Amino acid sequence: MSTNTFIICNSDHRLFSELTDVSVIKEVLLEPKAVEKIKEADLIIDLSMGVHAEKEAILNFLCNVHEKEVISDMSCHWGEFFHERFPNLKASMSAAFYSPKNTVEVHGELPHLATHFLKELGLNTLEVSEAGHGFTYPRTVSMIINEAFYALEDKLSSKEDMDTAMLYGVNYPLGLFEWCDKIGARPIVTLLDGLHTVTKNARYRPAPGLRKKAMLEQSF
Amino acid sequence: MLTKVAVLGAGTMGSGIAQWFTQCGMNVELSDNSPEALSIALEKIHISWDKLAAKGKFTEDQVKKFKKDLTTQEQFSKDCDLMIEAIVERLDVKVDVFQKMSAHFDEKTVLATNTSSIPIDAIARELPTTRKPKFIGLHFFNPAPIMKLVEVVAGHWSDPKLINSLGSWIAANGKKPALCKDGPGFIVNRLARNYYGEPLRIVNNENEKKSLEVDTILKEVGGFRMGPFELMDLIGIDINYSVTQSVWESFYYEERFAPHALQRKMVTSGRLGKKTKAGFYEY
Numbered sequence: 471m472s473t474n475t476f477i478i479c480n481s482d483h484r485l486f487s488e489l490t491d492v493s494v495i496k497e498v499l500l501e502p503k504a505v506e507k508i509k510e511a512d513l514i515i516d517l518s519m520g521v522h523a524e525k526e527a528i529l530n531f532l533c534n535v536h537e538k539e540v541i542s543d544m545s546c547h548w549g550e551f552f553h554e555r556f557p558n559l560k561a562s563m564s565a566a567f568y569s570p571k572n573t574v575e576v577h578g579e580l581p582h583l584a585t586h587f588l589k590e591l592g593l594n595t596l597e598v599s600e601a602g603h604g605f606t607y608p609r610t611v612s613m614i615i616n617e618a619f620y621a622l623e624d625k626l627s628s629k630e631d632m633d634t635a636m637l638y639g640v641n642y643p644l645g646l647f648e649w650c651d652k653i654g655a656r657p658i659v660t661l662l663d664g665l666h667t668v669t670k671n672a673r674y675r676p677a678p679g680l681r682k683k684a685m686l687e688q689s690f
Numbered sequence: 691m692l693t694k695v696a697v698l699g700a701g702t703m704g705s706g707i708a709q710w711f712t713q714c715g716m717n718v719e720l721s722d723n724s725p726e727a728l729s730i731a732l733e734k735i736h737i738s739w740d741k742l743a744a745k746g747k748f749t750e751d752q753v754k755k756f757k758k759d760l761t762t763q764e765q766f767s768k769d770c771d772l773m774i775e776a777i778v779e780r781l782d783v784k785v786d787v788f789q790k791m792s793a794h795f796d797e798k799t800v801l802a803t804n805t806s807s808i809p810i811d812a813i814a815r816e817l818p819t820t821r822k823p824k825f826i827g828l829h830f831f832n833p834a835p836i837m838k839l840v841e842v843v844a845g846h847w848s849d850p851k852l853i854n855s856l857g858s859w860i861a862a863n864g865k866k867p868a869l870c871k872d873g874p875g876f877i878v879n880r881l882a883r884n885y886y887g888e889p890l891r892i893v894n895n896e897n898e899k900k901s902l903e904v905d906t907i908l909k910e911v912g913g914f915r916m917g918p919f920e921l922m923d924l925i926g927i928d929i930n931y932s933v934t935q936s937v938w939e940s941f942y943y944e945e946r947f948a949p950h951a952l953q954r955k956m957v958t959s960g961r962l963g964k965k966t967k968a969g970f971y972e973y
Contacts, residue, residue, distance in 0.1 A: 569913070571910055573910055596907060596910050598907060599903060607907055610884070610888045610889055610908060613884035613946075614884050614885055614888075616884075617881050617884055617946065618881055621873075621880060625871065626880070627868065628869070631868040631869050632870075634866050634868045635868035635878050635881070636877075637866075638866040638868075639841070639868070640882055642914065643912075643913035671945060673945035
């Protein structure tokens with residue numbers, strides 16, 4: 471990894487454990503001593519998680535300190551809003567959600583350094599026309615996983631039988647509970663809460679069981 | 691546990707179910723109120739077995755046995771172990787059929803419906819008390835001889851031991867049973883609703899380019915076999931819309947299942963997918 475790229479990541483992000491480079495801040499504590507390093511970097515890759523306000527605060531800090539290119543993970547966030555709010559946000563991506571095809575949605579111009587960074591982590595990129603809210607794959611898979619948790623609360627069936635049904639009835643690559651374990655409940659709940667806040671549509675309310683799982687992940 | 695199976699309805703699902711049970715070594719009786727449909731179904735099944743034998747999937751002796759074991763009947767034998775119904779999705783018709791079947795078959799016969807949308811209990815409630823524990827849902831997926839999943843649906847009165855033993859029998863014969871309770875859409879048609887609903891909201895307006903992008907993302911990032919728009923075109927936009935409406939109504943208009951205006955627009959204009967050569971894509 472080039473020393474000119476500076477990566478900010480916290481432990482909620484699935485790539486956290488794979489980042490070993492010295493230029494990585496692995497917990498998002500943007501103390502004054504980080505400012506010089508950030509100023510010197512050619513590229514900032516923001517892999518912070520957290521709710522909308524936390525993301526906005528981090529991007530506000532980065533875009534004020536760093537005048538060049540910033541790339542941010544918008545898997546759980548309102549990409550359209552952040553692109554308009556921060557003009558030097560060069561590109562956004564959906565790397566926080568496990569992909570069965572190891573592919574990440576990317577919106578905007580992804581600099582070579584960023585492509586190289588993702589390649590080194592075994593991730594391919596797919597260019598998409600809009601950042602939307604949470605990108606297409608995270609948003610769709612979150613909704614079907616959320617329904618699986620509602621069905622579990624209704625005692626419709628067991629987790630195992632529901633996973634079997636989706637694997638063999640509609641050929642999904644993973645059962646929905648297994649898929650949720652791969653992604654983590656926290657990113658899913660963050661995304662659904664964000665969609666609920668923006669749209670005020672009850673369809674995006676996370677199932678209580680899914681929220682409980684997310685809270686337990688946080689405690690752990 | 692099973693030796694003789696009756697299948698009512700010689701359409702795509704009924705004939706596929708009859709073919710699979712025969713391949714499992716059962717004596718199968720297939721019936722339909724249309725003699726013509728029945729004879730066409732039998733011919734198609736025979737052709738399918740001949741093709742499978744040519745591919746080496748079955749031996750000629752096996753196919754010979756299958757052809758002997760699968761018969762068409764005007765009236766089923768009374769001593770069948772299981773009767774599966776795969777006829778039109780209308781509650782009144784199904785209730786009428788099951789009341790007659792309940793009177794016709796021996797007490798031991800398990801009666802099953804292959805419905806994908808009608809509550810099991812809505813049929814069971816109209817049956818005699820002694821038959822109710824032996825009434826269940828067996829929801830196969832198309833094409834039935836190939837698709838692994840069978841949803842084994844327990845109604846309010848279904849005997850839990852029967853549900854478990856049928857699940858085990860299905861697993862022992864190479865399919866994947868998923869046991870569930872009676873609820874709108876059972877498992878698959880409920881959990882898969884937002885594989886269509888959310889992409890419809892992402893695209894929002896009629897936009898072939900954007901639909902294609904969403905299909906590509908969900909295949910190349912999500913690992914799904916087909917994108918939601920090409921899948922709706924294949925299933926039939928009208929059929930998919932009707933299932934969505936049915937589940938939505940059953941959940942008292944819960945927003946998670948709400949249909950999208952674009953679905954209605956496509957249906958109203960007669961663009962129903964591949965079968966009309968126009969849907970979210972042109973064919």
